[in-house]
Amino acid sequence: MPERKNLRRDPQNRILDAAEAAFAELGYEGASLRDIVARAKVNLPTVYYYFRSKEGLLEAVFRRRFGPLREEHYALLQEKEARAGDRPLAVEEVLEAMLLPPLRMAARGGQSPVVMRLIGRIVSDPSSRTQAMLRQLHHDVKEEFLRRLARACPHLSREELGWRVIGLWGALGYLLAHPQRVLEESGGQFDLRRTDQALPRLVAFFAAALQSPPVRDTGGQPPAGGAR
Incomplete structure (x- = not known):
């Protein structure tokens, strides 16, 4: 029954769903168009018709999943x-809009493990295409946050x-990609999917990191008393 329901979806969204799962599981380099068309139950020309290439498909996956995130970032900044x-x-206000x-x-x-795996894969994927596309998609909003x-x-x-x-961002990406591990290691006390719990804790943690004094330049030498 789930398969029939999936097949009733339009081919474009079936391809995007399949590509999202493949990229989350295998990364950009590891995922093949052959695998994606098999998951989506379409033929290869259909993929090329909608997305032109594998890179175009990755960009469409990013924009569908993370485009709304970008718009929400801007809206929160304007509101604050x-x-x-x-x-x-204040630092805390900027962090709230970021997080x-x-x-x-x-x-x-x-409820969708694919979404969480995709976040983790994006953070850790060494593919230059993946990282360049992510930077391009979020360059402007990143600069807005840095400026503030x-x-x-x-x-x-x-x-x-x-x-x-x-x-x-690296720490946040890791946490979001492993919510169950965070929940288990905190003894069930820290559920990242409970925004009311997670937001104030993460804001306090990252604000302390940002507000700490600058690191003193040691000219490449280990700090006194440090590991040698």
């Missing part, structure tokens, strides 16, 4: 700035801030 007026946003959309996506996709964080963290250089934001 309207409330702040002339005051620059809430992916947490909401995790909550909505909590720079105002909220004047003690950090742009380089230092960039490093910390990379760590922030």
Whole structure:
């Protein structure tokens, strides 16, 4: 019955569903169009008709899944700035706008392991195409967040801030890709799919990281008392 229901969906969405599952499981390089057409129960010309290429298919998967995330980021930033007026946003306010959309996506996709695996694959996939496409899709919104964080963290250089934001996104991606592990290791206390629980904890954690003093340049030497 589930297969019949799937076949009643239009071919374009069946292909996107199949590609999303294949990319989540195997990564961009590992997933083949042969596998995707078999999962979608279509022929290869149908894939080329809608998406032109495997790369075009990956871009369509990204835009379908993460395009709404981008729009939600912008909407939250505008909402918070309207409330702040002339005051620059605090670190916590910027972080709330950054973290809430992916947490909401995790909550909505909590019943879909494919969504969570896709997040983890995107974070860890070494494919240059995957990473370049992701950067292109989110370059503008990333710059908006960096600009506001720079105002909220004047003690950090742009380089230092960039490093910390990379760590922030990497940690968040890992957490969202492994919600069950987080739940088990916290003894059932930290459910990432419970946005009301996850958001204040993550905001507090990342805010502390961003507000800590700059790392002192040791000229390549290990800090005093550190590992040698």
